[in-house]
Amino acid sequence: MCNQAVGLVAAELERQGISTVTIQLLRYVAEKMCPPRALAVPFRHGYPLGKPDDPVHQHAVIEAALKMLEDKSLQPPAIVDYVAKQGL
Amino acid sequence: MGDLNEFPLKYKLFLKAYPWRRIDPVPWAPMKKPLDECRLALVSSAGLVIAGQAPFDESIRGGDYSFREIPSDTNLSALIDTHRSDLYDHSGLRQDPNLAFPLDRMRELAENGRIGSLNHRHLSFMGSITAPGRLAKKTAPAAVSKLAEDKVDIALLVPV
Numbered sequence: 001m002c003n004q005a006v007g008l009v010a011a012e013l014e015r016q017g018i019s020t021v022t023i024q025l026l027r028y029v030a031e032k033m034c035p036p037r038a039l040a041v042p043f044r045h046g047y048p049l050g051k052p053d054d055p056v057h058q059h060a061v062i063e064a065a066l067k068m069l070e071d072k073s074l075q076p077p078a079i080v081d082y083v084a085k086q087g088l
Numbered sequence: 089m090g091d092l093n094e095f096p097l098k099y100k101l102f103l104k105a106y107p108w109r110r111i112d113p114v115p116w117a118p119m120k121k122p123l124d125e126c127r128l129a130l131v132s133s134a135g136l137v138i139a140g141q142a143p144f145d146e147s148i149r150g151g152d153y154s155f156r157e158i159p160s161d162t163n164l165s166a167l168i169d170t171h172r173s174d175l176y177d178h179s180g181l182r183q184d185p186n187l188a189f190p191l192d193r194m195r196e197l198a199e200n201g202r203i204g205s206l207n208h209r210h211l212s213f214m215g216s217i218t219a220p221g222r223l224a225k226k227t228a229p230a231a232v233s234k235l236a237e238d239k240v241d242i243a244l245l246v247p248v
Contacts, residue, residue, distance in 0.1 A: 001151070001173075001215050001216050001217055001218060002133040002134075002173075002215025002216070002247035002248050003215075003247045004108060004109060004215075004217070004220060005133045005213055005214075005215040005217050005220065005223060005247065006131060006133050006213075006215065006245040006246065006247045007109075007111065007245075008109060008111070008220055008223055008224045008228055009131055009133075009211070009213065009223075009228045009231070009232070009245060010131075010243070010245050011111045011114070011115055011224075012224070012228040012229055012232045013117075013131075013232050013235070013243050013245075014114075014115035014116060014117040015115045015117075015232075016229075016232050016233065016235075016236045017117050017236065018117060018129075018232070018235060018236065018240055018241065018242065018243050019117045019118060019119045019120075019126075019241065019242045019243070020117075020242070020243045020244075020245060021242075021243075021244055021245070022245040022246075022247075023244075023245065023246045023247060024247070025247055026091065026092065026103075027091075028091070028092060029108060032108035032110065033108050033109060033110055033111055034110060034111045034112065034114050035111060035114075036111075036114055036115060036116055036117075044094050044176070044177075045094065045175065045176035045177075045248065046176035046177045046178060046179075046180055046181060046187075046248060047177075047180050047181075047187055048187060048188055048246050048247060048248055049186065049187050049188070049190060049193075049246070050187075051180075051187075052180040052181075052183045052184035052186075052187055053183065053184045055186075055192070055193065055196070058186055058187070058190055058193050059193055059196070059197075062190060062193055062194075062197070062244070065244060066123060066202070066203075066244075069119055069123065069242055070119070070123060072118070076114040076115075076116040077111070077114045
């Protein structure tokens, strides 16, 4: 349900002119809902940015999300799968 | 991980049958300026509140569709997890709230210039909303209007 809630808020943000990227824990839900930009992550619920107290790993996920905002080639709805770099 | 199989069978079947809200047409607001000039706001559905704010209400049928504003100068240790779901492990988030509300990470990105700035407030929802009509029609537009008034450019949304 959390995935749906953020997707609906993301849609409203975009309607009001604010660019969004949404972390999605369930690719299945992103495919059903079609939020504007979704980064599908391979983490379990409760751990949307991966590991607690691991700033390097968290920054890697956030950077992947920010890159979606910068990617002018993306078209709505855009779903990108997060792939962890080696060592993370 | 990150799929329906992490849930008990009963809930998995519910999620399979659930009529997910399809966003159609999909709104699209491309960035209007470089990231290092953008003002960012966070949106979390982890049910986080700060002292003095009412916890999210577990008794509301269909889910609590209200929201809280989280000031940007909040110390993450002051955030209180009031999400009602017992379907996920809360221990990681309680150990490190950055997992679902990465305020420290965003401060670091603003300091090193990757993003322009952080907005002075962010949004907190409680994501266990099975009847999302009131969220979509009432509270999300009201909450987002506040960020629009703040001239926020971009938002990172994190479910839990």
